[in-house]
Amino acid sequence: MKEMHAEVCGRRESGEGIFVLALRTELAREITAGHFVNVKVAEVEPFLRRPFSVAWCEGDVMELLIQMRGRGTGILARAAPGTVLSLLGPLGTPFDLDALAEAPGVDLLAGGVGSAPLIILAAQLRARAPALPVRLFLGARTRALLPEPDVASARVPETMLATDDGTAGSRGTVLALFERHMRAGHIVCACGPTGMLEAVRKLAAARDLRCFLSLEAEMACGFGVCQGCVVRLAGGAYAKVCEDGPVFDAATLAPLRPGQ
Ligand SMILES: Cc1cc2nc3c(=O)[nH]c(=O)nc-3n(C[C@H](O)[C@H](O)[C@H](O)COP(=O)(O)OP(=O)(O)OC[C@H]3O[C@@H](n4cnc5c(N)ncnc54)[C@H](O)[C@@H]3O)c2cc1C
Ligand code: FES
DSSP states (O other), X not given: OEEEEEEXXXXXEEETTEEEEEEEOGGGGGOOTTOEEEEOOTTTOSSOOEEXXXXXXXXXXXXXXXXXXXXXXXXXHTOOTTOEEEEEEEESBOOOHHXXXXXXXXXXXXXXXXXXXXXXXXXXXXXXXXXXXXXXXXEESSGGGSOOHHHHHHHSSSEEEEETTSSSSEESOHHHHHHHHOOTTOEEEEESOHHHHHHHHHHHHHHTOOEEEEOOOOOSSSSSSSOTTEEEBTTSOEEETTTTOBEEEGGGBOOOOTTO
């Protein structure tokens, strides 16, 4: 983990209140899918950074897929090209590409901007194991909240969409779509809102699926010092989302509670 400067080199709208921020930084060359960076938004507060999964890397350009929530993401949404940001990274324990590459197939379940660590995961798996079947199930409440479905389909050729209201793809949740297409032996990797991840965790336990979840938690330090980001494990112990995760084997987790 190191502190690096990154220059904003692009920005594009990706949905309602969702945008991609492209950053030029050498850190882009060190990312494994599931890693996150902690971005300083100095105008909001000088110490508490904002964590974001790395969504794409090409050369020394890194993309973050960001949904506007509060002041920090609002300021990042207005960052002009040339703005220099401070990043800490790569942070966290990413996906285990070796284990995934040996599976008969990998199914990626994304809720909204939860697609961020999964699309780069598909690309890194393709580079490692070109014949591995990788499918992306991407869902949101409505079409406007689906982040860049065209980019997702271009980057993961086998992409299926779902919206709760049926305005794009199948009507219903991404989990319902996935259940209709489940394949024995495929490993599931999921990222999205906590309620969705808890439903995926339960399904994986009930159907005996190997499953990895990329979790979120409110974070202060982002690298294991403050204990501000813990998640409860199945045995009753706690783990730090920033250091032991954000990617966890779903079988090791206790039921997830929103806002934990
Ligand atoms: C490992 C990790 C990866 C993440 N990756 C992404 C990503 O790829 N794209 C993306 O849009 N967001 C991601 N997030 C969430 C993102 O960090 C928060 O949305 C952001 O910090 C909010 O900052 P803000 O200043 O705009 O909001 P604030 O003003 O701080 O808060 C606004 C709202 O956001 C909620 N919030 C604040 N921090 C978090 C948090 N860490 N997780 C969940 N909710 C939070 C608050 O409870 C509040 O409701 C990730 C979080 C983690 C921990
Ligand atoms: S955010 Fe400080 S220990 Fe995880």
